[in-house]
Every structure is written in structure tokens, then in C-alpha cells.
Amino acid sequence: MGQNTSHNAGQNPGQNPGQDSAKTAGNRSRRHDIVAFGIAAAAIIQFVGIAGTLMPQVLRSWLTGSAPPDPLLVNALLLNIALVLLGWRRYSEMQREVAIRRQTEEEARLLASTDPLTKCLNRLSSTAAIQALLETGQQVKRNVAVFLIDLDNFKQINDLNSHQTGDLVLTVVADRLRLHFPAGSVIARVGGDEFVCAMIVDPALHGDLDHFAALLIEQVGQPVADGRVMILPRISAGYALSEPHTADSAPTDAATLVHRADIAMYHAKKSGRNRHVAFQPLLEDDLRLKRNLEAAIRDGIAKGEFAPFYEQQVDLQTGKLVGFEMLARWHSPHYGLVSPEVFIPIAEEMDLISELSENLIRQALADAREWDPSLTLSVNISPVQFRDAWFAQKLLQLLVEAGFPPSRLEIEITESTLHENVGAVRNAVTSLKNQGVRVCLDDFGTGYSSLSQLRSLPFDRIKIDRSFVSEIGQDSKCGDLVAAIVSLGRGLDLPVTAEGIESSQVRDALRDLGGMKGQGYLFGMPEDASTTRARLAAMKLLAGSGSRQEMDEPAAEIVALPGRQAS
Incomplete structure (x- = not known):
């Protein structure tokens, strides 16, 4: 089976057992690291003290032929040398373990925040990344545009071809999104065939967003060849623009922007697919009415509110x-x-x-x-x-x-x-x-x-x-x-x-x-x-x-x- 399903959609960003266990192991490793270093340091200090006493005896014995140094001091010195070598070796091993553990933790962090198929961010990490982009935009006096992109009829691509073909289409679409959006943008796969993208926009270029979205649909819609058939991916896109921060209004957060882009994308689907729609407050009112109608229809069927009328x-x-x-x-x-x-x-x-x-x-x-x-x-x-x-x-x-x-x-x-x-x-x-x-x-x-x-x-x-x-x-x-x-x-x-x-x-x-x-x-x-x-x-x-x-x-x-x- 292919991988074109949503990943990490059910995790809570505040609860990551892997990171907790890695942190505990790291603390334990640092404690062992200090102990090993302490043993080596004590052995070195003792070595210096014994060597300071023993070395003059050794030199006198070599130069004058006098009595050899005290055997107990010689044995103690050799024991100190062994302890120093053992402690240093253990300290070096611990340093290597720490480096390996840090690399493993970094890989685990990447796996937890990245979609393994497309190498984009996943749903778990996308919101925080967009929020960070919003904060950056506020600092440089720029707005952020968030795009919600959904592949049209993706289920048919899987059903008529294979999940492997579907995986290929998702990978190619992700690559095309990276090429289309400027450097520093957020590119995330948040569902089986849904992507969310965010970029910082110059307020003077807001009018160009429609043109940008039209080019996006054209670029993503280029053929994808899997060796047997030619697939023409089609997307519906909705986008929302962050509002300027004023004294009377709080800045728009990432979750709100994604929600608005999702509403716009839904209307793009409803309008015929393979097109883009910009968010407007009226769209949210229409969707809210539709959601209310859906609930009322479901309840009305159960209560028998629907009746046949007859036309002659x-x-x-x-x-x-x-x-x-x-x-x-x-x-x-x-x-x-x-x-x-x-x-x-x-x-x-x-x-x-x-x-x-x-x-x-x-x-x-x-x-x-x-x-x-x-x-x-x-x-x-x-x-x-x-x-x-x-x-x-x-x-x-x-x-x-x-x-x-x-x-x-x-x-x-x-x-x-x-x-x-x-x-x-x-x-x-x-x-x-x-x-x-x-x-x-x-x-x-x-x-x-x-x-x-x-x-x-x-x-x-x-x-x-x-x-x-x-x-x-x-x-x-x-x-x-x-x-x-x-x-x-x-x-x-x-x-x-x-x-x-x-x-x-x-x-x-x-x-x-x-x-x-x-x-x-x-x-x-x-x-x-x-x-x-x-x-x-x-x-x-x-x-x-x-x-x-x-x-x-x-x-x-x-x-x-x-x-x-x-x-």
C-alpha cells in the first residue's frame, strides 16, 4: 500500500513520548559523563602527587646507583596511569555516545515533523512553522499569505492506476510547490492529498496573488509520467492573507489563516475545481449556513420532516x-x-x-x-x-x-x-x-x-x-x-x-x-x-x-x- 495518507494528524504537539525519553536518557548520559570525567581528573591529580615523590627517587637510583624507588610507590603510579587511561577512554566513549544520541534525536525530530513521502512538513509542525513566519512578517512589516491546496479527484488516480502512482504524483506536486513558492516559505502536507503553503508577501504586491495562484495551478497541472500512463494533476486552491496588526485588533494567528484558506479552497471545489478562490468573510457565512443545513437535514430525515408533494x-x-x-x-x-x-x-x-x-x-x-x-x-x-x-x-x-x-x-x-x-x-x-x-x-x-x-x-x-x-x-x-x-x-x-x-x-x-x-x-x-x-x-x-x-x-x-x- 502507498503512503498517500495523512501523517501525525492525531498527535498533540505538547505530548511527544520520544522526545521525553530522549531527554531523560540525555540527562542520565550527562551524569555518567561527569562521573567518568571526575574519576579521570582524580587519577591525574593522584598521578601528579605520586610522580612528584617517585621521580626524584628514580633519577637518584639511575645516576648514583643507590637503592631503587619504593615498590609501593611504583605500583601506585602504574595504577594511577591505568586509571587515567581508563577514565580518558570512558570519557571519550561517552562523548561519542552523546554525539550519536544527539544525531538520533535530531533525526527523530525530523521524522516527527516531516512527511516521509514528500519531505515536506506535516500537519503536526505546520502550524508552528506558519506562526513563526507570521512573527517574522510582523517584524519586517509584511503580511503572510496562506494557501490551502487540494488535488482534484485524487482518489481516482489511486483507484484507476495504483497507490504507487498516487505517491509519485504527490511527490512531484510537492517538488513543484517548492519551486513555485519563494525561499523561506512553509510547504507542508497536511492530509492525504492536501498541502498548506505560506509565504511572506509585500503589501504592495497583494494584487499579484491572483496571478501567482493562477500560475501555481498551471505549473502543478503539468503532466506526470510514471512510465505507463500520463497523469494530469489538477488542484483547487484557496488562499487567505493575514491582516495588518493594529492597536485595536490582535494579529491573525496561523490556525485562523489556515481555516480561512480552507474555506476558500472549498468554494474553489464547489465552483468547478481546478481554480483558485481568495478568502472573503462572505464565504465563511456561506459555509456556516451549509454546515447548519447539513445538521438540519440529518436531523430532519430522522424526524420525518421531508414530505412528497405531487405535481399534476x-x-x-x-x-x-x-x-x-x-x-x-x-x-x-x-x-x-x-x-x-x-x-x-x-x-x-x-x-x-x-x-x-x-x-x-x-x-x-x-x-x-x-x-x-x-x-x-x-x-x-x-x-x-x-x-x-x-x-x-x-x-x-x-x-x-x-x-x-x-x-x-x-x-x-x-x-x-x-x-x-x-x-x-x-x-x-x-x-x-x-x-x-x-x-x-x-x-x-x-x-x-x-x-x-x-x-x-x-x-x-x-x-x-x-x-x-x-x-x-x-x-x-x-x-x-x-x-x-x-x-x-x-x-x-x-x-x-x-x-x-x-x-x-x-x-x-x-x-x-x-x-x-x-x-x-x-x-x-x-x-x-x-x-x-x-x-x-x-x-x-x-x-x-x-x-x-x-x-x-x-x-x-x-x-x-x-x-x-x-x-
């Missing part, structure tokens, strides 16, 4: 009601009635869309079971749900639990779904169609569907996007495009539904193009379950209420019941 679908030729499309609505006690355009993308990002959708479909099937058997139910399926290999089985299980005929259910999938994993989509669609569920290609014309996909995937219907429908009568090109889609559907034997009908003019223009279904606010706003049931009861279109009521008036003239809900 009519036969444009006869004006008869033929079914409903289920639309998700969120009754939030804090935010009120929230549109799906707000909470659906967040639920998808949180990986909660499957749970949310299944709850809504379960409730919608129970509601629709009371409708006249001729009425259909249409539900939208998120592209995220098709990533689940068991999606088709889960949906069929919901049908079985509700006792709802599969032939009355139509699922709508967008064109973008086809481009995530067309094989998985084909398998799921085939399984559902084999059980009688119908499949509609939603928002046709806004994506990249080809005729080959329309032929190869077993669709039962195509739905024209509201952006084309609403412009009929105002833009001749939109009218021609809608006519072409209807003609295409007729040629492929695919019925057509038009959404976004809000005026009788648009309805009449669509009616002239031939038989199709339509939906839109012209026929009534989306309504909750109880209002929809009351409407159907008045029209005698509930199960067991008798034969279907024939409607001579076009559906546009249907008067909505009191209590109609706004979308």
Missing part, C-alpha cells in the same frame, strides 16, 4: 389527468418550506440522498395506492443512487412492501446519470423494466445524450426540459428544438412529456405538435398528500370511487382546491 401530469390533447410527479419538499421548523434545489445537492454530497429518497418513495407509494388505478406515479432518481449495485432490488422491495403495481411507477433519470457508469445504469434499468417499471429520460436536451444511448438503453419516455418549453412562442429556435425532440420521440416510438407549462399559449403550441403529456404550474402548483387526495376525491379518482370521471374541460381550467401549497 395531464394529456394535452384531452385535458385528462393521467398521473403525478413526486417532488420532494422539506418542512423545516427553522427554515420553513425548503425547495429541493437547496437540500438535494447537499444531501447528495453528504451521501444521504439514498436514505432520503427511499423514505419519500415509500410514503409516495402509500399515497398513490389510494389513487385511481389509471393514475401513474413518477419519481426522480439521483445519479448517486445508481452507484448502489442494489438500487433496483431496493426499489422493487419498496413496491412489494407497498403492494403497488410496478406498471404504475415511472422513474426519471437525468442525462448526467448515463455518464457516471452507463453499465451500472443499464443493469439497473433492465432489472426494473423486467418487473414492469417504466423509465423516463429526464431533462432531455440539456446534457450529452446521443442517439446510440437512446437506442441501446430501454427508455419508455423522454421529458423535454422546462428551459425549452417555457420559451415556446418567444423564441422560434426553442420552438423548432421542441418540435425536433417530439419528432425524434415519434421516430423512436418514445412518448414525450413536456414540463414547465405555465401559460395557455405554451400549452396550445405543444398540443399542436401531437399527443404528449404535460405538466406545469398552469395545471396547479405541487400539492401535499392530503390536498392531492382531496382533489382526487372531488374528481372521483380515488380507488374504489367508481369509474374514472370524464373531463370535458381542459386540465388548465381545473380549479385548485383551497389550501393549495406553493412550491
